[in-house]
Amino acid sequence: MSHTITTIGIVGTGAMGRGIAQVAAEAGLRVKLHDAREGALDEARAFIAKLWDRGVAKQRFSQSRADALAARFEEAATLNELADCELVIEAIVERIDAKQKLFQQLEAVIGERAILATNTSSLSVTEIAAACSRPERVIGLHFFNPVPLMKVVEVIPGLRTDAAVIEATEALGQRFGHFTARATDTPGFLVNHAGRAFGTEALRALAEGVADHVTIDRLLKDQGGFRMGPFTLLDLTGLDVSHAVMESIYHQYYQEPRFRPSALTGQRLAAGLLGRKSGEGFYRYVDGQAVVPDEPAAPRATPMPVWISAEDADAQRALADLVETAGWPLETGATPSETALCLLTPYGEDATDCALRQGLDPARCVAVDMLAGLDRRRCLMTSPATRGDVRDAAHALLAADGTPVSAIHDSGGFVLQRVVACIVNVGADIAQQRVAEPATIDRAVELGLGYARGPLAMGDHYGAKRILSILENLQAASGDPRYRPSPWLRRRARLGLPLTATDAQ
Ligand SMILES: NC(=O)c1ccc[n+]([C@@H]2O[C@H](COP(=O)([O-])OP(=O)(O)OC[C@H]3O[C@@H](n4cnc5c(N)ncnc54)[C@H](O)[C@@H]3O)[C@@H](O)[C@H]2O)c1
Secondary structure, three states, rough: OOOOOOEEEEEOHHHHHHHHHHHHHHOOOOOOOEEOOOOOOHHHHHHHHHHHHHHHOOOOOOOHHHHHHHHOOEEOOOOHHHOOOOEEEEOOOOHHHHHHHHHHHHOOOOOOOOOOOOOOOOHHHHHHHHHHOHHEEEEEOOOOOOOOOOOOEEEEEOOOHHHHOOOOHHHHHHHHHOOOEEEOOOOOOOHHHHHHOOOOOOOHHHHHHOOOHHHHHHHHOOOOOOOOOOHHHHHOOOOEEEHHHHHHHHHHHHOHHHHHHOHHHHHHOOOOEEHHHHHHHOOOOEEEEEOOOOOOOOOOOOOEEEEEEOOOHHOOOOHHHHHHHHOOOOEEEOOOOOOOOOEEEEOOOOHEEEEEEEOOHHHHEEEEEOOOOOOOEEEEEEEEOOOOHHHHHHHHHOOOOOOOOEEEOOOOOOHHHHHHHHHHHHHHHHOOOOOHHHHHHHHHHHHHHHOOOHEEEEEHHOOHHHEEEHHHHHHHHOOHHHHHHHHHHHHHHHHHHOOOOOOOO
């Protein structure tokens, strides 16, 4: 039997509840609002009215439409007044006991066929439902902040949720104009699960002393095309929130090494360095603006002969073009001369291992990250044995045409390779665990995390085989199971299939 939804209830009208109320009214629903705190409803209504007023001022819609929208809200002073709602969404405090108690109270009030939806981001929908006499009517409907702008909602059936309830909830999400991402009831669901790699791997690179946070942010933004660097993002979200999410998902997966948080965040949290909201996080904020040190100027160097490893033919060609354009002498022999600067192009290997494996003198070797090409920013990496004048020469060469260059210490996978490989690997494992369909994973991540490509498409963009070898090299050198490739990635890379491919049958 299908569910018709014309009236919904929203309990908890804070940051999330008010956003959900706004999109529900805009979708033509009658919306009943309840909050335990006095004054909360007025604040929520005033907040939404202001947004609609702005819409009127910008001539996006008429005053009469704004008035009609506001008239769709009704106050429910008590839970009893939600009796005629066909669906109630809770967006109250993130505590299992509070949510279970609320749903028990609501079950005593609402109709036989009414649906109970939770906006929880970290609790189990199944566990919340378990406290209800009819768990089959309970579902997760997980929105993102701010709801009107974040056009994705995760639809999370609990283990006992009815098929008709899933269908009705999905239809509602679509009516709100959101992409509905159906995902299983697993820790972090889909989007927050997929978002684990970006911050934790960047923190790991920082903790290893590979580069400072500013450099890591610049590399991921410019080379990786991420909207903002991981440390800018951590500052924006606030460590009080991010640290808790990192710890919660790690523990909910029983210390899965892929999600292992960094010791850095707990200590920074203790120091009150929360981010933008406390005036200082990884960056310091003055008048709401991050204080970002200027980019260090490229060193000057006298041209020296340059030899480029032939291990990656495309990379060798691109670097040879760059050497010729800069007017530096290019060595084209199979091995370098005694005086050459040697450019290496490793994937997942550090400069030390890459130089030694090729029988080169590490003192004259500099590694260049070629994963994303040379266009937007270049990253060079040196082994502990690389001479200072050799590093400076490589830096000057790479900066000769004005493209920014970041120099980092030795690291398997530079910064971009290791972070991208971890994002792809976590995304692949989400597909492996059948948390969601491959196309859903990619679209939900694009919308929910703002990545230009979802993790599977990202892997296909850079090449699944390449991502696999980055991870294998990282795992071999570090011995850390964090980098073990997901079977989803390993099999598809070996079979030459796209990462977005489901099984052929
Ligand atoms: N803020 C986010 O980015 C975000 C994103 C996705 C999901 N969520 C989830 O949404 C829920 C709400 O988060 P928020 O950020 O809107 O919180 P919030 O603190 O801004 O708002 C919560 C509101 O619920 C009210 N409330 C608390 N307990 C209540 C109860 N027992 N009965 C009625 N009202 C009650 C509070 O008075 C408050 O107005 C949480 O489960 C949270 O995990 C938050």
